Every structure is written in C-alpha cells, then in structure tokens.
Amino acid sequence: MPGRTLPTLTQAEVESHNSAKTCYVTVGTNVYDVTDFIDSHPGGAELILDYAGKDIAAILKDEDSHAHSDAAYEVLDESLVGFLVTQKLAPSTQDQVNTGDTQINEKVTPTIHPRTGMSCEEDLSKDTDLSQDYKTHKFLDLNRPLLMQVWYGGFSKEFYLEQVHRPRHYKGGASAPLFGNFLEPLSLTPWWMIPMLWLPAVAYGTYLAAPGFDRYGTLAVSWLSGLLTWTLLEYILHRFLFHLDHYLPDNRVGITLHFLLHGVHHYLPMDKYRLVMPPTLFLILATPFWKLAHAIFSFNWHLGTAVYCGGIFGYVMYDMTHYFLHHQNLPLWYKGLKKYHLAHHFLDYELGFGVTSAFWDRVFNTELPTAGKTK
Ligand SMILES: [Zn+2]
Numbered sequence: 001m002p003g004r005t006l007p008t009l010t011q012a013e014v015e016s017h018n019s020a021k022t023c024y025v026t027v028g029t030n031v032y033d034v035t036d037f038i039d040s041h042p043g044g045a046e047l048i049l050d051y052a053g054k055d056i057a058a059i060l061k062d063e064d065s066h067a068h069s070d071a072a073y074e075v076l077d078e079s080l081v082g083f084l085v086t087q088k089l090a091p092s093t094q095d096q097v098n099t100g101d102t103q104i105n106e107k108v109t110p111t112i113h114p115r116t117g118m119s120c121e122e123d124l125s126k127d128t129d130l131s132q133d134y135k136t137h138k139f140l141d142l143n144r145p146l147l148m149q150v151w152y153g154g155f156s157k158e159f160y161l162e163q164v165h166r167p168r169h170y171k172g173g174a175s176a177p178l179f180g181n182f183l184e185p186l187s188l189t190p191w192w193m194i195p196m197l198w199l200p201a202v203a204y205g206t207y208l209a210a211p212g213f214d215r216y217g218t219l220a221v222s223w224l225s226g227l228l229t230w231t232l233l234e235y236i237l238h239r240f241l242f243h244l245d246h247y248l249p250d251n252r253v254g255i256t257l258h259f260l261l262h263g264v265h266h267y268l269p270m271d272k273y274r275l276v277m278p279p280t281l282f283l284i285l286a287t288p289f290w291k292l293a294h295a296i297f298s299f300n301w302h303l304g305t306a307v308y309c310g311g312i313f314g315y316v317m318y319d320m321t322h323y324f325l326h327h328q329n330l331p332l333w334y335k336g337l338k339k340y341h342l343a344h345h346f347l348d349y350e351l352g353f354g355v356t357s358a359f360w361d362r363v364f365n366t367e368l369p370t371a372g373k374t375k
C-alpha cells in the first residue's frame with residue numbers, strides 16, 4: 001500500500017506479540033509481523049520464536065548463527081507493520097514529560113509522523129507559523145479566507161488530501177476566516193447549538209411516536225435500537241463519507257465538499273466553532289435517514305419515528321462527545337477516549353473512526369494502537 005501511514009507501536013505492544021499465533025520482531029524502529037513466516041523459516045521455527053517480540057538486528061547480521069539472504073530481507077520488507085516508539089515518546093506518557101527532561105530528551109528525536117507532521121497530541125495545540133506554513137507547503141494561506149482558496153487553488157486531490165490532514169493551529173485556537181465576508185457567522189457553530197436545536201426535536205418526535213405503542217417498554221426498545229444503530233452509523237459516516245478520500249472526485253467540487261464536511265476539522269482540529277455539525281448540513285444529511293427509517297418500517301410510521309428519534313439522540317451525544325474530547329477536561333474514563341480520538345488527528349487518520357467508542361473499530365479492524373490500552 002504505497003503512501004499508507006503505518007501505526008506506531010510501543011515496545012510493550014511489540015513484546016506482547018511473542019507467540020506462534022502472533023509474532024512481531026523489530027529491526028531498529030521497524031516493526032515486522034512475521035507470524036506467517038515462522039513455519040517457512042529456513043533456520044527453523046524455533047529460532048524465530050526465540051526472538052518473538054524482540055529485536056533481530058544483531059542476529060540478522062550474525063553470520064555464525066546462520067546467514068540471511070536478500071530474500072530474507074525482502075520477506076521482512078513485505079511484513080513491515082509499523083514503527084516503534086520509545087516508551088518516553090509514546091502517546092500515553094506524553095503528559096508526564098516535563099521540562100526538566102528536555103535535555104535528556106533532546107538526544108531522542110521525537111517520532112514525527114510523516115503524514116501529519118506531528119508527534120503527539122499536544123502538537124495539535126501549538127500555534128502554526130502562518131506565513132512559514134504557507135511558504136513551506138504552498139497549500140492554504142491562513143491569513144486569507146480559506147474557502148475561496150480551496151475552490152480556486154487548483155489543487156490535485158492527492159495534494160489536497162495530503163495537506164488537509166496535516167493539522168494546523170490558528171492563533172491559539174481562534175477561528176480562521178472561511179468566507180471572509182458577511183457570511184462568516186454562518187460558518188461558525190458553537191457546540192451548545194446541537195443539544196439546543198435537536199433535543200427538543202427528539203422529544204417532540206418521541207411524543208408523536210408514543211401513541212403507536214401499547215406499552216412504554218416497546219417504545220423504549222425501539223428508541224434504544226435507533227440509538228445503537230447510530231453508533232454503527234457514526235463509524236460508517238466518519239470512515240466512508242467524511243474520509244471518502246479514495247473515491248473522492250478529483251475536482252474542485254469534490255475537494256471543496258470534503259473540506260466543508262470534515263477536511264476543515266482535520267486541517268484545524270482545535271477550532272471550537274468548526275467542530276460540531278452546522279445545523280443546515282445536519283438537516284441535509286439527516287433527511288435521507290428519515291426516509292430510510294420509514295422505508296424500512298413502512299408498515300408502522302410510529303415505529304420508524306421512534307427508531308429515528310433514538311438515532312438522532314445518538315447523533316447529539318456523538319457531536320457533544322466529539323467537542324468535549326477536543327476541548328474539555330474530562331473524567332478518567334473519557335481520558336482514554338480523548339487520547340484515542342486525538343490520535344486519529346495526529347497519528348493516523350485512516351484508523352480510529354469511532355468517536356464515542358472504539359467498538360466498531362475493533363469489529364472492522366481499524367483500531368488505533370494507543371499505548372497503555374489493555375487488550
Ligand atoms: Zn480524510
């Protein structure tokens with residue numbers, strides 16, 4: 001997969017892959033999954049398993065042990081699955097790094113993820129040197145309104161995608177100009193708009209649906225099934241619509257829509273007013289789902305409405321959670337979730353699509369490797 005960013009793994013994670021079922025080895029900071037190779041190893045399976053979860057740089061070169069041909073190195077090349085971060089630089093230990101450590105750390109260059117240009121979640125909140133950024137990347141000039149630049153920039157899709165997923169931070173988290181005219185306020189949505197607008201709608205819809213049910217229990221079950229459906233939709237929409245990347249039409253319409261939908265959030269992840277979904281956009285996206293719910297439950301309008309309302313409630317919870325993960329100091333349980341989502345921004349945007357939980361990432365094998373997580 002050319003151009004694919006590989007995840008970073010901690011030493012502890014590599015060491016946990018130490019059996020015939022799953023066997024990782026490292027050469028320097030390269031991590032290889034050699035599980036499939038164990039049985040075909042000319043030097044015997046045992047020898048590989050002796051080094052499962054360990055570094056093999058020395059043994060590869062050690063001619064006395066047994067020689068390794070170029071083919072062996074080719075096998076390794078193909079099984080590269082990620083890169084090693086030292087414990088010190090692993091995402092979960094970042095907050096413990098204090099200034100006293102700087103001198104010690106200077107020798108260890110932090111792993112900068114090539115696609116995002118960042119090495120940790122704190123980097124997301126470091127001010128971008130605006131003119132320098134424009135000079136270096138020749139993408140968008142943050143001193144000027146962004147939308148027209150996206151529209152007229154003549155960017156190829158490849159260049160656009162490469163750039164838009166590199167997070168920038170505008171003047172301490174302020175909102176960069178998007179339209180640059182009287183339309184500007186329309187581009188800004190404060191987080192509380194979401195519950196304020198849509199919770200009453202959910203309550204009203206549920207009230208309308210209620211008479212179709214003999215018992216509150218069945219109403220609650222239908223509503224909750226809508227809520228559970230949302231968690232899957234959250235994953236699907238984020239992975240396949242917001243990050244349509246691969247199938248995105250390579251023209252200005254495609255690129256501009258991508259930017260407005262989710263690109264701007266990856267470009268400026270800490271912009272408080274370009275984080276939750278603008279109400280107009282929400283209505284456009286929610287309408288087809290209203291039709292879908294009533295097509296599936298065409299035999300019972302009340303049932304379709306109850307399921308739909310549960311789903312919309314799920315959306316409200318999602319968008320608020322997303323906002324809080326970026327901007328609020330959270331209770332312990334949420335801290336893991338926060339790390340997980342911020343890693344989607346600074347580490348690998350092609351993994352970690354679940355925002356309210358990593359459940360569907362686990363199911364569909366797109367889970368981000370965040371250090372400190374227990375398996
Ligand atoms: Zn994307």
Ligand SMILES: [Zn+2]
Nearest residue numbers: 265269326341
């Ligand atoms: Zn985010």
Ligand SMILES: [Zn+2]
Nearest residue numbers: 242262344349
């Ligand atoms: Zn994303």
